[in-house]
Ligand SMILES: Cc1ncc(COP(=O)(O)O)c(C=O)c1O
């Protein structure tokens with residue numbers, strides 16, 4: 239077994255549109271091509287990595303996303319800010335799977351991660367790299383969960399965080415942000431409105447802009463979901479992965495991570511078909527996919543209770559669509575009523591209280607199975623991006639008993 243101290247093989251940032259390269263040792267945000275600019279992707283020396291890293295190196299590593307240290311962008315261990323995030327369980331949904339004609343149905347449960355949401359992955363890697371780059375204060379728009387996670391990791395790193403979220407974001411994410419000592423601002427609007435406020439604040443106050451895909455490192459944290467799924471299935475990728483898509487960082491990340499695993503020879507040619515799941519109240523990616531377009535249009539009057547995916551226009555939409563087209567995947571929209579029914583179904587049959595965004599995946603998988611787009615024997619992974627307890631749920635009207643009453 240290798241005794242070598244893990245390090246990063248990170249080499250540079252690259253624009254996926256014009257291929258211009260940028261350094262990972264200084265602050266870089268968007269490529270200057272296009273309007274409002276293009277997200278940059280982190281590149282590694284995969285040729286070198288292929289000869290110097292092996293699967294057996296993982297055997298003695300901690301069960302966190304930092305086990306994939308070589309494929310992460312942080313250079314020095316001193317800068318790693320970790321709360322033990324990653325290696326979430328991949329749980330077989332046997333009973334539910336049989337009920338819906340998919341006996342090989344699995345759920346990756348991100349509800350068990352620090353902050354109760356997969357956003358901790360992006361925050362851990364994003365904040366670690368921000369620390370490495372010497373950043374002292376950042377600002378970000380959020381639909382709630384990312385703001386909570388980034389505030390907590392920023393506190394641990396000693397970085398000041400300025401968070402702007404819609405008034406309608408889940409209330410608990412306000413608490414996470416505030417208790418971590420971040421500056422919390424609410425906006426009577428959508429995440430796109432919060433984004434505009436952050437854009438002005440960045441110009442005025444010289445904050446680091448930590449908006450989705452405007453800093454290149456959050457995606458590196460999220461890609462570890464793909465690396466974990468591959469490792470947990472013994473390096474045989476599933477047939478289908480369903481992902482609740484808002485800004486799309488998770489689906490882009492999973493695709494990127496799996497491509498990197500292919501390049502270093504850890505997985506074969508097969509890619510899972512990636513499915514972007516959205517809500518009917520906000521489905522710009524689904525619309526673009528149905529129209530076979532490369533980019534999405536702004537979705538008017540976006541509204542869904544699955545708040546994390548209430549994103550009317552994602553800056554990385556072209557990358558989301560590419561990951562779907564390249565894997566022969568698809569995009570599906572689900573209405574709020576069905577989302578809640580699926581939440582109840584997963585909890586009452588499998589004992590998992592998933593978030594609405596995660597529950598939307600079940601509805602989408604059922605629909606795709608009915609259309610025979612998913613075949614019975616296929617291995618299907620639902621990504622539950624967070625804990626259901628972070629969201630309001632109406633338990634109905636429980637009976638109120640007097641102490642001497644029986645049930
Ligand atoms: C619970 C949950 N699921 C999914 C998403 C969408 O994430 P992504 O930006 O990766 O599409 C979010 C984003 O806020 C979220 O909070």
Ligand SMILES: [Zn+2]
Nearest residue numbers: 253256269271
């Ligand atoms: Zn460019």
